[in-house]
Amino acid sequence: MHKFLIHKKGDHVGVATRDIEIGEKVIGVYMDDDSIIEVTANRAIPLGHKIAIAGLEPNGSVLEYGLPIGYAPDGIQIGDYVHTHNIKTLRW
Numbered sequence: 001m002h003k004f005l006i007h008k009k010g011d012h013v014g015v016a017t018r019d020i021e022i023g024e025k026v027i028g029v030y031m032d033d034d035s036i037i038e039v040t041a042n043r044a045i046p047l048g049h050k051i052a053i054a055g056l057e058p059n060g061s062v063l064e065y066g067l068p069i070g071y072a073p074d075g076i077q078i079g080d081y082v083h084t085h086n087i088k089t090l091r092w
Helices: none
Strands: 002-006 013-016 025-030 036-040 050-052 060-064 067-072
Touching: 002 036, 013 060
Parallel strands: 002 025
Antiparallel strands: 002 013, 013 050, 025 036, 060 067
């Protein structure tokens, strides 16, 4: 059973549909074609929060819905909890 959803192919993050525990191997489903991906969580990720499904270099742009939502000053590894502590918004 999946534990996160990815809005669009090419996105760097998925959204947790259930709480995810640290070290847990979880399945995500791409909403645009129902394909799946498996990721191991590096940290606990609460329901509704983001998990990285792609690694990013420092200052890399973070994509969700196929659009940039922010950038990762220190980079991101697959399985990271993605939130305000490791991305900066593009809104302001």
